[in-house]
Amino acid sequence: MGYMTHDQTLFAVSQDAIDRDNQRLMAAHLEDYAALGARLARSSIDIEDVVEKLLTLEVGLPSWGMVSGGTRFARFPLPGEPNNVFEKIEDCSVVNQLAGLTPRVSLHFPWDRSDDYLALRQYAEELGMGFDAINSNTFQDQADQKQSYKFGSLSHANPATRQQAIEHNLECIEIGKVLGSEALTVWIGDGSNFPGQVEFTDTLERYLDSLRVVYDAVPDSWRLLIEHKMFEPAFYSTVVQDWGTSILCAQTLGPKAQCLVDLGHHAQGTNIEMIVARLAQFGKLGGFHFNDSKYGDDDLDSGSINPFQLFLVFNELVYAERRALERKTTFNPAYMMDQSHNVTDPIESLLNSARAIAGAYVKALIVDRKALREYQENNDVIMAHNCLRLAFETDVRPALAMARLRKGGAIDPIANYRASGYRAEKSRTRKPRPILSGGIV
Numbered sequence: 001m002g003y004m005t006h007d008q009t010l011f012a013v014s015q016d017a018i019d020r021d022n023q024r025l026m027a028a029h030l031e032d033y034a035a036l037g038a039r040l041a042r043s044s045i046d047i048e049d050v051v052e053k054l055l056t057l058e059v060g061l062p063s064w065g066m067v068s069g070g071t072r073f074a075r076f077p078l079p080g081e082p083n084n085v086f087e088k089i090e091d092c093s094v095v096n097q098l099a100g101l102t103p104r105v106s107l108h109f110p111w112d113r114s115d116d117y118l119a120l121r122q123y124a125e126e127l128g129m130g131f132d133a134i135n136s137n138t139f140q141d142q143a144d145q146k147q148s149y150k151f152g153s154l155s156h157a158n159p160a161t162r163q164q165a166i167e168h169n170l171e172c173i174e175i176g177k178v179l180g181s182e183a184l185t186v187w188i189g190d191g192s193n194f195p196g197q198v199e200f201t202d203t204l205e206r207y208l209d210s211l212r213v214v215y216d217a218v219p220d221s222w223r224l225l226i227e228h229k230m231f232e233p234a235f236y237s238t239v240v241q242d243w244g245t246s247i248l249c250a251q252t253l254g255p256k257a258q259c260l261v262d263l264g265h266h267a268q269g270t271n272i273e274m275i276v277a278r279l280a281q282f283g284k285l286g287g288f289h290f291n292d293s294k295y296g297d298d299d300l301d302s303g304s305i306n307p308f309q310l311f312l313v314f315n316e317l318v319y320a321e322r323r324a325l326e327r328k329t330t331f332n333p334a335y336m337m338d339q340s341h342n343v344t345d346p347i348e349s350l351l352n353s354a355r356a357i358a359g360a361y362v363k364a365l366i367v368d369r370k371a372l373r374e375y376q377e378n379n380d381v382i383m384a385h386n387c388l389r390l391a392f393e394t395d396v397r398p399a400l401a402m403a404r405l406r407k408g409g410a411i412d413p414i415a416n417y418r419a420s421g422y423r424a425e426k427s428r429t430r431k432p433r434p435i436l437s438g439g440i441v
């Protein structure tokens with residue numbers, strides 16, 4: 001796997017151009033890298049260890065995020081955006097070529113439906129890409145669908161609607177097997193808009209009965225990721241509304257079931273890093289949907305609003321990683337992005353997001369955990385806090401650039417992407433996508 005060994009004519013962004021630009025920036029980059037290395041060495045951290053660890057970080061890209069997103073008001077299409085799953089994967093491979101951190105795509109069905117999944121897998125492999133968790137969709141009706149999801153799917157009062165939703169998830173598992181995916185993410189929009197509309201207990205019981213059938217069909221080597229969300233589209237109650245319900249469901253179903261944390265699916269002010277710690281402690285942290293938000297489930301670019309929160313989440317992840325290592329247990333959540341790019345070129349947003357996620361990880365890696373533990377044990381509040389602050393305030397960009405370089409990527413990904421003229425070329429060769437009235441793409 002990897003574009004370095006590949007026929008470079010496959011790529012619209014020329015590897016030669018990236019290499020040339022890297023050479024132009026190399027002297028300054030090496031100077032910055034050496035300065036960061038010296039700075040970390042004073043805290044007994046070897047920058048090479050940090051870069052080595054960063055090279056193991058992989059984050060899945062959302063296929064639905066490759067097209068211009070929309071709000072419930074409007075969607076403004078971007079010329080040259082992808083029209084089908086093949087073109088989405090092509091765009092994902094550009095992100096991976098430049099940033100080197102995102103070798104997998106998470107697909108969403110039926111949005112990404114194709115006639116030939118084996119051909120899709122081969123095409124992705126040619127571009128150095130694989131597949132992350134498959135997402136089922138039972139929150140909207142499709143043209144050819146018998147039962148409506150207006151009043152729910154897996155928890156619907158009508159057994160025929162529940163059965164239809166179950167069968168869709170089973171189909172997603174079968175597609176995932178062909179693609180080489182290893183997880184199914186289930187998020188449902190089921191809930192209620194009015195007090196009295198549904199019985200909380202009965203809907204959750206029906207949801208669990210339905211999900212049990214899906215769980216049993218999930219291969220043993222896979223994960224069933226349960227994604228919770230507090231509200232929307234239902235505005236009074238939601239069946240899987242928080243991490244408490246999520247972990248109860250995951251524990252009820254069994255070891256293959258784990259919880260997925262979408263950073264935008266919580267009440268404002270929620271201490272998300274603490275949820276991460278709790279789920280990790282009890283072996284139920286299965287995956288992430290990275291994004292950022294200001295007001296609700298905004299699906300903004302990772303790290304664009306609250307980079308400190310992203311760092312604190314990774315601080316818990318690194319802690320959980322080390323704890324698992326000491327205890328010889330497994331800790332391996334599936335990291336993915338779930339973003340909606342409404343006013344930017346999705347490729348540029350995802351390049352920025354990959355940098356933000358990698359940056360948060362590196363900052364968490366350089367926390368002096370031995371010193372932190374001592375400060376905590378001595379109740380030295382200011383110094384314990386400063387220990388985190390010092391890591392967060394460190395400019396780790398040279399370490400990120402070095403990791404990108406070692407994967408054949410770019411020191412300056414966005415400049416290289418713009419210089420390539422990729423989007424302009426695609427706007428000439430791809431069909432224009434219809435303007436939808438708004439909302440989901």
Ligand SMILES: [Mn+2]
Binds near residue numbers: 227262289338
């Ligand atoms: Mn999500």
